[in-house]
Amino acid sequence: MKQQTSFADLEYSARRxxxxxxxxxxxxxxxxxxxxxxxLIEPHYYRGERGRPPVGLETMLRMYLCQNCLGLSDEGIEDAIVDSIAVRRFVGIDLIE
Incomplete structure (x- = not known):
C-alpha cells in the first residue's frame, strides 16, 4: 500500500x-x-503473546541490516531513522503516523 507523500518527501525527491x-x-x-x-526467520520470531506487541519482522530485519552495514549502535539506528530520509525509507518507517 502506497503511503501519502509528506512535504519532507517532496522536498527530498526534488534533489538532483x-x-x-x-x-x-x-x-x-x-x-x-x-x-x-x-x-526463514518468521517461525522463530517473537509473536507477542505477552508484553508489548512486537515490531514487524521485515521492519526489524531491515533495521538490523542497516545498523550492521552502517556500523551503528541501537541508539545510532534510532537517530539515523529520525535524521536520515534514506534510512527511514529503507527501513519503511513513516514518522507522521
Missing part, C-alpha cells in the same frame, strides 16, 4: 543527486531477497 548512503541502501534493498529471508 542521490547521496552515497541512499545509493547503497537502494542497491541493498534491490539485492536482498526479503520474502525468502522473512519466511
Amino acid at each position: 543527486k542521490p547521496t552515497r548512503r541512499e545509493k547503497f541502501l537502494t542497491d541493498l534493498d534491490r539485492l536482498v531477497p526479503w520474502p525468502q529471508l522473512v519466511a
Whole structure:
C-alpha cells in the first residue's frame, strides 16, 4: 500500500543527486531477497503473546541490516531513522503516523 507523500518527501525527491548512503541502501534493498529471508526467520520470531506487541519482522530485519552495514549502535539506528530520509525509507518507517 502506497503511503501519502509528506512535504519532507517532496522536498527530498526534488534533489538532483542521490547521496552515497541512499545509493547503497537502494542497491541493498534491490539485492536482498526479503520474502525468502522473512519466511526463514518468521517461525522463530517473537509473536507477542505477552508484553508489548512486537515490531514487524521485515521492519526489524531491515533495521538490523542497516545498523550492521552502517556500523551503528541501537541508539545510532534510532537517530539515523529520525535524521536520515534514506534510512527511514529503507527501513519503511513513516514518522507522521
